[in-house]
Amino acid sequence: MALPPLAWNHYSLYLHVPFCRAICTFCTFERTQYSKSSMDAFFDALLDEVDLREQSDDFTQATLDSIYLGGGTASLLSNEQISQFLGRLRSGFGLHDDIECTLECEPGTKREDDFREVRDAGVNRVSIGVQSFSDQLLPALNRRHTVATSYRTIEAAHNAGFSNIHIDLMYGLPNQTLADWKFSVNEAIRLGIQHVSVYRLIIFQDELLARKLGQGELQPPADAGTIEEMRRYALETLPANGLRQYSLTEFAKPGNECIYVQRNWDGSDYLGFGPAAYSRHAHHLWENTVFHHRYHELTDDHRLPVGKGITMTPHECLARDVAMGLCLLSVDIAHVERQSGASLDEIFGRKIAQLVDDGLLRRTRDRIYLTDEGLLYATYIMKRFTA
Template sequence: MARGVYIHIPFCHQICNYCDFNKVFFKNQPVDEYIEAVGKEIEMAVRKSPEQFQEIETVYLGGGTPTALSAKQITRLLHHINSILPTDQLIEFSSEANPDELTEDKLEALINGGVNRLSMGVQSFDQQLLKKLGRTHTNEHVYETIELAKKIGFDNMSIDLMYGLPGQTMEQWEDTLMKALELDLPHYSAYSLIVEPKTIFYIQYAKGKLSLPTEDSEADMYELLMKKMAEKQKEQYEISNFAMDGHISTHNKIYWDNDEYAGFGAGAHGYLRGIRYSNYAPIKKYIETIQNNEQPLLREHKVSFEEKCEEQMFLGLRKNEGVSFEQFEKKFGVSMKKLYGNTIEQLKIEDLLLEDEKGVKLSHKGRFVGNEVFQRFLLED
């Protein structure tokens, strides 16, 4: 049964140099037809398996950039969502946003349509770094948009930050953290840059034209991030996420809990009935498939027992609370120690993992090499 719903909006007015998500330039795209197709896909899914959507806790609009849509298009999209899904019971209804696109009429369309949380892609408060990233907003856009959103009625807001950027210095990162924390928002996310294939940065990197900080410098940036967030009482509840009490991202926690969620839209991914699936990514193909009353499934993968156990560890260890012995055994019918006892003991010896009576979690040292720790929980055939 789905705990959450993800809806992908693949349109952008500007393509960022680091982004590998399914996205296209907004201009000359069949945006209105896409919105109708998304509504129809949700309707088909609910009609086919209404029991899957009876207890959803969250809806998340991601992209691309949902706020690339006009206020009228946002209203139409939210009308479809609210008329088909039981959104009156939601804990959280989030939308990603760009600071320079959140006009007053768009903010009003979002809040009138039930959206109660904004996640804004700020990335940096250094204008030169923003230009390298391909971002178009300024610091003034951020300040003005946050004040306007508060005026409209949004009190649950988050901003994304990035470190390990091309040419980024520790001084630039510290300045960005200072400016971000001066906003005193209830939630912050901060991610190190990953140079993904099929991005502009990847092409530059392959040509030797992308100067990145060293691994040690990136580790120092992460250490500073944790220190500054703690000083401002923003509790780290996941490797890259920090929040005040009561403001953790409920939707993202669904992923880290390894629970099920539905994905709608071109290129969207979902996880239902033990099956991970993805939709067609090309927008024209997606729309045509929906118009033919067919589900736009590109591929499905039935997750094996071993994969479920591995994912529970990979995803759960991202959380500061770690993975519970009791919940693991309840979910899989086998104790974590029986499957992973030797691995856990070795990681404890290496000071990468901590254990108490409730479960296991990453140590402070382990947070810096999380991916290496996660790989140790792969089960042999």
């Protein structure tokens, strides 16, 4: 996809590090097995991509609002590589001190000294993939870590001075009981974690997890009623303990809401680096090639590694921004109209009225909100805008 040179203003930046130590049985992300040599080769290509992007676009008015080092497993980057990457962004990309900078971290991949080093390099938020505080549930996911490793990693980040720590927790896991789930939620609270994401395990056909379940190697997840109880428990318990829900899956203490998550879903611009990374600039959306060999070929050939993309019409842009915006539980009508250049009422007035009648949305003069009932049917509601 050929894009015109783009002038960046306020934007967020995402780095996709496409390697993991072990492949989780439920994973649908773009990643492959880690080796130091492939990581080092990737990092060289990444720096080429950064150079190419700087040459291609206009960053003279650019201000970075947030950075997210994700993947894959971003914490498999060495401390030096993290420091070098962030240092590179300081010249030419509008990176200033004190913006939110998150490092996604697999438990056990960084120790206290590492956390101190990456903190000195500019990382100020750590996202730790705990998934569960019950040891017996982790092997079914093919996680390499144990619960003890999660505790150690959280403590190490805390001791290194991180005061904005995020953990992921999953429910609906094979063998998981309601008591297991309650224990995990309560551990997050007891540990004083500032930001918690709760995800329901979705089992896709052809995944390793689906095959293991099909072959009877694992106990199936709990029944739908118990899974709904798990969801409700998190929804009630986390806010009751100071972690306000601000998206479909995110809960945070006041002031610890993730800026990157909010910018991603409210239709702001973001620039992705690395294989399979997504980017958005105004009405342009694109994805870098997902193929590692192609990523290397293109960057070696001094070409941006863009795989595919579209330029959205105002209608498409509005549909996307309303659907994605609802991930943040409500949508600012003036904001999405300004970004898309389209009128919400002209395009979606009847649909919204119907969803309000059905009790799934609530509308005020300025915003549309998911209702409690709407939270249960969020995917269906989003599809009503994008289908």
